[in-house]
Amino acid sequence: MADTSVLEISKAKPIGKRLDAFRDSFSFVCQGADVPETLEVLDIYLTGIVLQNLGLGVVSALQTLPASRLLHSTSGDKNLFSDLLRFLAIIGSNDFDVKRIVPLLRTVLSHDADEAVWYKVYDIVAQSVHKRGDEPSTPPPSEPTRTASFQQTPWTFNTGSFVDTSDLRRNVDPILKDDVEDNLKINHPDVFDTFFGQIPGLREMMSAILQSCKEAEPPLFQEGVGWVEWPERCDETAVLQFLRRHVDQFQQSANDHGFRPSKRRRCITTPNKPIPGSDWSLILVPGELKSNPREDNRSSTWLDLVRYAREIFSAQDTRRFNLGFSLCGLIMRLWEFDRLGVVGSTPFDVNKEGETFISTILGYFCMSEQELGYNSTIAGEGRRYTSIQRDDRTERLYLETLIKLQRSVAGRATRCWKGFAEDLPDQQVVIKDLWEYEERPEEGLLLEEATEVGVKNVVRNYHETVRLGGRVDDVLDNVRKGPSDTGGWNPLQSRAIRPEPVTSSTTSGTSGAGRGRGRGRSRSNSRTVTRKRSSSSIQASMPPPKRSCSDSPVKQDTHRRRNRVHRRLIVQDVGKSICEARSPRGILTGLLGGIKAHESLLDANILHRDISVGNVMLNMAEDDEFLIVLDLAIKTDRTSASGASSTGTKVFMAMGALYREDHNFMHDLESFFWCWQRRVSKFQAWNFESTENLAKIKKCSVDEEDKFAKEVVENLTTYCTPLIPCTKELRKVVFPEGKRWLKEGRGLYSRINSVLQQASNRLDTLE
Structure with a gap:
């Protein structure tokens, strides 16, 4: 046709x-x-x-x-x-x-x-859409003069490191589960106090509403019975009707007693179907509804909520953390999702503990934006801005366009906005927020050091640690507000030891509901969503944990205190990924400049370790180039590893790195080759391969010269046809005789540069 x-x-x-x-x-x-x-x-x-x-x-x-x-x-x-x-x-x-x-x-x-x-x-x-099988990448992270094995940082992958993926559940769910496997705690006794205990007037409001429910005609709540209208079989439709009706009554009763939230919020219930418009940007608190109380202890319930949290983080670029809840039959549990992982409260029975149920519902409706997890350092309804302290003065930076966002729950959660300074509206900058492990060297300090020693083709920047409420914004102390490290346990880890049962959240939760805290403005037009899954899709209950040890080199020591700190960089150089190059010359310019910057960093004893298409940039005129992102870089003369898991973009990692060899500069140079191959390889499936399988796939793609040449000719677009000879020559240089390099040699820099420069000269003759 x-x-x-x-x-x-x-x-x-x-x-x-x-x-x-x-x-x-x-x-x-x-x-x-x-x-x-x-x-x-x-x-x-x-x-x-x-x-x-x-x-x-x-x-x-x-x-x-x-x-x-x-x-x-x-x-x-x-x-x-x-x-x-x-x-x-x-x-x-x-x-x-x-x-x-x-x-x-x-x-x-x-x-x-x-x-x-x-x-x-x-x-x-x-x-x-330029060619079959080719989609632009979502720039995320990857992995680096020889460093001793004890200097190497263990690494894992999460959903934030996907490239060119359609986010199908069958692909995302296993990695999402692995993402939180080491970062999940349930039955933590401090969750209610931490997030609800300091809402002004909550205890008094709860008491007044509970009394109104008891005195209503007919009564809504009775001691020893619970909620009179609670459906006996916990049928989906009936429970949703109960929630809609009672949430409205709680709000009306609170209003009658003089407790009026500054903005009205609504409860949305959408069983077994997407939210209208599928717009997660409007959702404040996700909820998961199950009919069977036994599903409270099943991993499928928790992972459904983790998936919702990931969607909210992805749709709301200023979200620091998410609060949520699960309601399985009569059993309710509260959840908190942040850049360290997931914490769940002790469960409670909504019929036996009506006070906690009312406090929870009212708390969600009365919390300020900051208490719901929004980043209050970014303000403004229409024209958003943030402020930084530089040279003893406050500067206002306006945020125009979101240009990068990692879709993950736990992790660095990098966000980048294009913007400008208030006093320099014609000079564009990039504002970058991320959550780094506190023991990692700060990316801003490494960039500053690189600039001071004259490293070429690296972005210029200003950096700071974000402060919120007069404190350093970190997860353990500012988001979670220092909950007990001994509370709760991880049901997804076989090596975990289940503690003795802890007290219900009612015991400690409602007692602190009256302690006040400064209020922020409420978010308008905000909503709570509940969703129900059929019991046929639920996994088996998690078995009780066993005492054992893991010798995995990747997983972290769960007893070690881990924390992430919110850091911000202001980058002066604004550009675009080499994938957005308008011409073959732009691609060559980007790679030549990236390799020049990488060698210059190495001369300054800095190993980049994160070579991907999102980090090799062109200026907008495509006549200059630079490297960005040093958040996985290390000093080559460091004497110990940071201990935190690093995240890499698997599709661009060298074969040796995928085999878990000690990372050195040769691995990064091979990654430049895979960035080049970005235009001729079908990367989407690579996200979901194991590291060893992916290494084998890569090896097979380059080991035979004839097969490689055939694939290049078949896959390159007309747009990139002039680069076919260069592509073949790069393979010969990076993989001599189709094999992985076995010895380090800085001569590889000059050989790659020679191939790229010759390709540039050929373009001159064609033009």
């Missing part, structure tokens, strides 16, 4: 009302954001995350239309449906400029003619 016109297919397979559901979701987003339901909000009011979600929604809707399977592909694939499938991954990446989706949104929301919609789809897809 490639020759059939768009107009003919549009008439044969009309869109009709099939996009109305998406248009309804746009209405829902506008209502939730409290903005007018007009097309102008696409340019003025809606944030990048909201636009990204709308883009995902409209492309998903277009994919379901029959015409998408008849219209021709823009890249030689089977049909437009295939292009849209890859385009979904592109929209979800951090490289995508969400403003590019606005014209398509306008066309769909304006009810334009079918052919106008499809022409607009072709315009945006043609700009983004």
Whole structure:
């Protein structure tokens, strides 16, 4: 059907009302954001995350239309449906400029003619999908003069290190479970006190409402019985009705007693279906509803909530931590998700402990933004800004566009925004927030040292440790507020030892509800969501932990105090990934500059260890280049390892690094080759391979010259055809005779540079 016109297919397979559901979701987003339901909000009011979600929604809707399977592909694939499938991954990446989706949104929301919609789809897809099997990467992290084995930092991978992935549950769930395996505690007695115990007036409010429930006609709550209207069989629909009705009554009763939150919040219940509009940017507190109380002790319940927390962290770029809850039958448990992992409270029976149930519900509705986990150092409703202290004065920095966000729960959680200083509006900067292990060398200090010794092609920066509430913003003391290290246990670790039963959260929780703390502004139009899963999808109960030891070189010592600190860098050099290069020369320029910067760092005794397409940058004119991100870099003369797990981008790691060899500069140089191969390899499946399998796959891809050359010719686009000879030569240099290097040699720098420079000279002759 490639020759059939768009107009003919549009008439044969009309869109009709099939996009109305998406248009309804746009209405829902506008209502939730409290903005007018007009097309102008696409340019003025809606944030990048909201636009990204709308883009995902409209492309998903277009994919379901029959015409998408008849219209021709823009890249030689089977049909437009295939292009849209890859385009979904592109929209979800951090490289995508969400403003590019606005014209398509306008066309769909304006009810334009079918052919106008499809022409607009072709315009945006043609700009983004260059070739079959190639999607832009989401820049994350990877791994580094020879360092002794005792200097090496153990490493693991989490969902923040995925590249070019569509985030299918079958792929994400196993790694998400591994992500929190060492970082989960349940039955911690301090959770309620920590997050609810200091809300002003909560205890008095709870007492007044509980008394009102007892005195109502007929009574809502009775001692020895519990909640009178609680459904006996915990049927899904009945429990959701109970929650909606009683939450509204709690709010009304609180209002009648003079307890009025500054902003009204709503409870959303969406059983077995996505939230309308799938807009996680509006969700304050996720909840998981199960019908069976035994499911409170099953890993599937906890991992469902971890998945929701990951979505919220991904949709809300200023979230420091998340609070949530699970309700399994009558058993309720409170949860906290942060950059160290997950903490669950002791469970309680909502019928036997009505005070705690009321305090929990009211607490969620009365918390300030900061108490709900938002970063109050970033302020402003429309034009967001943050402030830094430099040279004894306060500077205001405005945040314009989110350009990088790691999709993970525990981890560094890197966020980067493009912005500018208030007094220098024409000079762009990048504001980077991340959560580093406190024992790691600060990335900002390494960049500062590199600048002082004259390292070439490395970003210039200012750095500081974020302070919130007059304290250093870290997880253990500022987020979790110093809960007992001895409380709770980890059910996912066989080596854990289950402690003696602890007291219910009611015992300690409600007693502290009256202690006050300074209030922040409440977040408007915010919501709580509950969701129910059928019992057929639940895993078996977790077995009781056994006393044993692990000899794994990757996992951490769980008895060691681990902490992450919130740090911020202001980077003066703004650029783009080599994947966004407009020409083959841009790609060459990026790699030449990246390798020059890497060798210059090595001369300063700094090993980068994080070579990936997201960290080799071009300036916007594509005539200069630089390396970014030193958060995994180490000093080559250090005498001990930091002890924290490092995270790498597996698809770019050297084979030896995947085999867990001591990381040295040769591994980084091989990573530059895999960055180059980014354009000819199908990386998506690589995210989910084991490290050893991936090393074998990489070896097979380069060991035979004829096979390698055939793959290069078949996969490179016309755009990159001039680079075919260079690609073949790079393989010969990095893998002599198709084999991994066995000896270190700094001569590899000059050999790679020679190949790239010759390719650049050939381009001169072609031009």
